[in-house]
Amino acid sequence: MPVTIRDVARRLNLSVTTVSRALAGYDDVAETTRQRVITAAREMGYMPQYAARQLRRQRTETIGIVFPTMGTRFSDPFFGEFMAGVGDEASRRNYDLLVSVAPAGKSEQDNYQRLVNSRRVDGFVLARMRIEDWRIRYLLHEEIPFVSFGRSETDEKAPHIGVDGCAGICELVRHLVSLGNRRIAFIGAPPVLTLSRDREEGYRKGMREAGIDVDPDLMSVSDLTSAGGYETAKKLLDYDPPPTAIIGVNDLTALGVIRAAQERGLSVGEDIAIAGFDGIETGKHWHPPLTTVYQPVYEIGRRVCDMLVAIIEGKETIQIETLIQPKLIIRQSTVP
Amino acid sequence: MPVTIRDVARRLNLSVTTVSRALAGYDDVAETTRQRVITAAREMGYMPQYAARQLRRQRTETIGIVFPTMGTRFSDPFFGEFMAGVGDEASRRNYDLLVSVAPAGKSEQDNYQRLVNSRRVDGFVLARMRIEDWRIRYLLHEEIPFVSFGRSETDEKAPHIGVDGCAGICELVRHLVSLGNRRIAFIGAPPVLTLSRDREEGYRKGMREAGIDVDPDLMSVSDLTSAGGYETAKKLLDYDPPPTAIIGVNDLTALGVIRAAQERGLSVGEDIAIAGFDGIETGKHWHPPLTTVYQPVYEIGRRVCDMLVAIIEGKETIQIETLIQPKLIIRQSTVP
DNA sequence: GTGAAAGCGCTAACAT
DNA sequence: ATGTTAGCGCTTTCAC
Numbered sequence: 072m073p074v075t076i077r078d079v080a081r082r083l084n085l086s087v088t089t090v091s092r093a094l095a096g097y098d099d100v101a102e103t104t105r106q107r108v109i110t111a112a113r114e115m116g117y118m119p120q121y122a123a124r125q126l127r128r129q130r131t132e133t134i135g136i137v138f139p140t141m142g143t144r145f146s147d148p149f150f151g152e153f154m155a156g157v158g159d160e161a162s163r164r165n166y167d168l169l170v171s172v173a174p175a176g177k178s179e180q181d182n183y184q185r186l187v188n189s190r191r192v193d194g195f196v197l198a199r200m201r202i203e204d205w206r207i208r209y210l211l212h213e214e215i216p217f218v219s220f221g222r223s224e225t226d227e228k229a230p231h232i233g234v235d236g237c238a239g240i241c242e243l244v245r246h247l248v249s250l251g252n253r254r255i256a257f258i259g260a261p262p263v264l265t266l267s268r269d270r271e272e273g274y275r276k277g278m279r280e281a282g283i284d285v286d287p288d289l290m291s292v293s294d295l296t297s298a299g300g301y302e303t304a305k306k307l308l309d310y311d312p313p314p315t316a317i318i319g320v321n322d323l324t325a326l327g328v329i330r331a332a333q334e335r336g337l338s339v340g341e342d343i344a345i346a347g348f349d350g351i352e353t354g355k356h357w358h359p360p361l362t363t364v365y366q367p368v369y370e371i372g373r374r375v376c377d378m379l380v381a382i383i384e385g386k387e388t389i390q391i392e393t394l395i396q397p398k399l400i401i402r403q404s405t406v407p
Numbered sequence: 408m409p410v411t412i413r414d415v416a417r418r419l420n421l422s423v424t425t426v427s428r429a430l431a432g433y434d435d436v437a438e439t440t441r442q443r444v445i446t447a448a449r450e451m452g453y454m455p456q457y458a459a460r461q462l463r464r465q466r467t468e469t470i471g472i473v474f475p476t477m478g479t480r481f482s483d484p485f486f487g488e489f490m491a492g493v494g495d496e497a498s499r500r501n502y503d504l505l506v507s508v509a510p511a512g513k514s515e516q517d518n519y520q521r522l523v524n525s526r527r528v529d530g531f532v533l534a535r536m537r538i539e540d541w542r543i544r545y546l547l548h549e550e551i552p553f554v555s556f557g558r559s560e561t562d563e564k565a566p567h568i569g570v571d572g573c574a575g576i577c578e579l580v581r582h583l584v585s586l587g588n589r590r591i592a593f594i595g596a597p598p599v600l601t602l603s604r605d606r607e608e609g610y611r612k613g614m615r616e617a618g619i620d621v622d623p624d625l626m627s628v629s630d631l632t633s634a635g636g637y638e639t640a641k642k643l644l645d646y647d648p649p650p651t652a653i654i655g656v657n658d659l660t661a662l663g664v665i666r667a668a669q670e671r672g673l674s675v676g677e678d679i680a681i682a683g684f685d686g687i688e689t690g691k692h693w694h695p696p697l698t699t700v701y702q703p704v705y706e707i708g709r710r711v712c713d714m715l716v717a718i719i720e721g722k723e724t725i726q727i728e729t730l731i732q733p734k735l736i737i738r739q740s741t742v743p
Numbered sequence: 744g745t746g747a748a749a750g751c752g753c754t755a756a757c758a759t
Numbered sequence: 760a761t762g763t764t765a766g767c768g769c770t771t772t773c774a775c
Contacts, residue, residue: 073524073526116524117524118520118521118524118525119525120462120525120526121458121525121526121527122457122458122459122461122462122467122526123458123462125458126456126458126459126462131458133505138491138494140491140495145487145488145491146484146487146488146687146688146689147484147487148482148483148484148487150487151482151483151484151486151487152482154506154508155474155476155508158474158506158507158508159476159508162507162508162509162518167505167507167527168505168506168507168508169469169503169504169505169506170490170494170504170505170506171494171498171503171504172490172491172494172495172498172504173498182498184454185454188409188452188453188454189454189455189456189457190409190456190457190458191457191503296688297688297689297692298688298692301692323689326689326692326693327692329692329694330692330693330694330696333694351482352482352632352633352634353482353633353659353662353689356633356634356637356662356663356665356666357662357666357693357694358665358666358669358693358694360666
C-alpha cells in the first residue's frame with residue numbers, strides 16, 4: 072500500500088539504485104534522469120521509510136529529550152519554551168524529537184538506557200543538570216552525543232550552554248541593595264541542581280560585595296514550584312525582623328512568595344521587594360509585574376540543538392562551552 | 408559494537424529465532440532455554456534495535472504529536488501538562504512520543520505528511536481542534552489512527568475526548584449572575600477553534616437563561632495569550648458603562664484582563680469580577696487567585712493516549728467519544 | 744550514468 | 760523445542 076522506492080523505480084524503468092541516488096543528490100546521475108525521478112517521486116507521494124533508512128545507515132536522525140517531572144505534573148512554562156526551541160531547530164535540520172517524561176530516579180535511568188540500547192536516538196538534549204550527574208558519565212561512557220542546558224561538575228568539558236546564574240542573581244542583589252534592602256532572603260532549589268548552586272553563589276557574592284553578612288535563617292530551599300515558594304515564604308515572613316526583600320530561585324517560586332506576602336497584607340514592591348529568575352512570559356502580567364533575571368530559554372533551546380546536531384554529524388570547530396549572560400528586568404515587584 | 412540478537416544467539420549456541428522467541432515470550436521454547444536467553448541478554452545488555460524491528464513489523468510503537476505554536480513561542484502551561492499526560496501513558500504502554508512543534512498552516516501540514524509518509528508513527532494525538540479541521544479528513548483518508556483532545560465538526564464520530572466548555576462557561580455565567588453581574592463580557596479565541604465556539608455558546612446560553620440580552624460590544628476575540636487578553640480588556644473597559652465582569656476564554660487571557668483592570672485602579676473581585684478557563688496551577692497564586700473552569704488536562708492527556716493505543720492495537724470495545732464535565736473553581740477574582 | 748547484489752537486525756512462516 | 764530461510768525498504772559498494 073505505501074509507496075516504496077521500488078514502485079518509483081518500476082514506473083520509470085530504472086533500478087532502485089539510480090532512484091536512490093537521484094533523490095540523495097549524487098552527481099553521478101544524469102540531470103534529466105534526476106528530474107524524472109524527482110517528478111515521479113513527488114507525484115507518487117514517495118517518501119523514504121525511516122525504519123529502513125535507519126537500519127541501513129545506523130543513524131536515526133532523531134534527538135532524545137527526557138523531561139524531568141517533579142511530582143505528577145510539570146506546568147513550568149520553562150519546559151514549553153525550551154522544547155519549542157529545541158523542536159524548531161531540530162526540524163530545521165531535519166531531525167525529529169523523541170520526548171519522554173520521567174521523574175528523576177530509577178525510571179529516568181531506564182528511559183535513557185532504553186533509548187540508547189535500542190538505538191532510537193542519535194543524541195540527547197539534557198536539561199536541569201545536577202552537580203553530580205550520572206547522565207553525563209553514562210552518555211560519555213556509551214559514546215552517545217549530548218548537549219546540556221546548564222553545566223555539571225561531573226565533567227566540566229561536557230558540551231553545554233550555560234547561563235551565568237551567579238552573575239544574574241548578583242546583579243539582582245545589587246539592585247535590591249541599591250533600593251535600601253539589607254535583609255534579603257533567598258529561596259533556593261534542591262541543592263543537587265547546578266542552577267541552585269550557581270544562583271545561591273550569586274546571592275552570597277552580591278551580599279558580600281554589599282558588605283552584608285548572610286543570615287542563615289534567610290536562606291531556604293524549595294522545589295521550584297509556586298506552591299513551594301508560597302509555603303517557604305510564609306516561614307520567612309515569620310522571622311523577626313522579617314526580610315525586606317525575597318529572591319526566588321525561579322519565577323514560579325517568586326509567584327508563591329508574592330502571594331504569601333500579599334496574604335499578610337503587604338504591598339509587594341512597597342513593603343517588600345520580590346524577584347525571580349527565568350523571565351517567563353506571564354511574569355510581566357502578574358500583580359505586581361515581576362522583577363526577574365531573564366534568560367532566553369527558547370533561543371538556548373535552539374542553540375543546544377544546533378550544537379548537538381553539529382556533534383552528531385561530526386562537524387569540527389564547534390565551541391563546546393558557552394556562557395550566556397542573563398539580563399535583569401526590573402518591574403514593579405521591587406520598585407513601586 | 409552494539410550487541411545484536413546474533414551475538415546473544417552465538418554465545419548460547421542457539422539460533423537467532425529461538426532467542427527472538429524466547430525474548431518475545433512465545434511458549435514454544437523450553438523454560439530452561441528461555442531463562443538462559445534472558446540471563447544472557449541482560450548480561451550482555453542486549454536490547455532489540457528498533458529500526459530493524461520496525462522495518463520488519465511495519466509498526467513503530469511511536470505516537471506523533473504536533474504542537475501548535477502561536478507566534479514564536481508557546482508558554483501556555485496547558486501544553487506541558489497535556490504532554491506530560493500523554494507521555495506518561497505512552498511510556499506505560501511502551502510507546503514513544505515523537506513531538507514536532509509547528510505553527511498552524513503550511514508547515515503544520517508538512518509535518519503531518521512527513522511523519523505519515525515516512526511511516527515514523529503509528530498514530531497521532533491531536534489538540535487544539537478546529538471546527539473545520541483538515542487533519543481529521545487527512546488522517547481518515549490515510550487511515551492513520553488518531554485521537555483528539557476536543558471535538559471537530561469535520562467528522563463528529565472521530566475518536567476524541569472533549570470537555571463540555573459550553574456547560575462550564577454556562578455555570579460560570581450563572582455564578583457571575585448570582586453575584587449581581589449583568590454586564591458580563593466575554594473574550595473569546597479565534598473562531599476557527601472548537602473550544603472558542605463551545606465556550607462562547609456557554610456564554611450565550613448562560614446569559615439567555617438569566618434573561619440578559621447579550622451586548623455585542625461585550626464580545627471580543629483574542630489569541631489565548633495574556634498579552635492578547637490585556638489589550639482586549641483595555642478596550643472593553645473603555646465602554647460606558649464598562650462591564651462588571653469579564654470572562655477570559657482561558658486562564659492566560661484572564662491574567663491579561665486582571666492586569667488591565669488593575670492598571671485602571673480597579674480592585675479585581677470587588678470592583679470587577681474576572682474568570683478564566685483551564686485551571687492551570689499558577690492561577691491559584693495570582694493576585695487575586697483566579698476563579699476558573701477547571702479541566703483535568705493531565706488526566707485527559709493520559710486518556711487520549713490510552714484510547715489511541717487501543718485503536719492502534721485494534722482493541723474493540725473502546726468508547727469513541729467522551730465528554731468530560733469541567734468543574735467551576737471559585738476564588739477571589741470573582742468573590743472578595 | 745546505470746544496474747546487480749549484499750546486507751543492516753529483526754521477525755515469522757515454514758521446516759524438522 | 761529448535762533451526763532454516765526469506766524478506767521488510769533502503770543505501771552502498773562494486774561492476775559494467
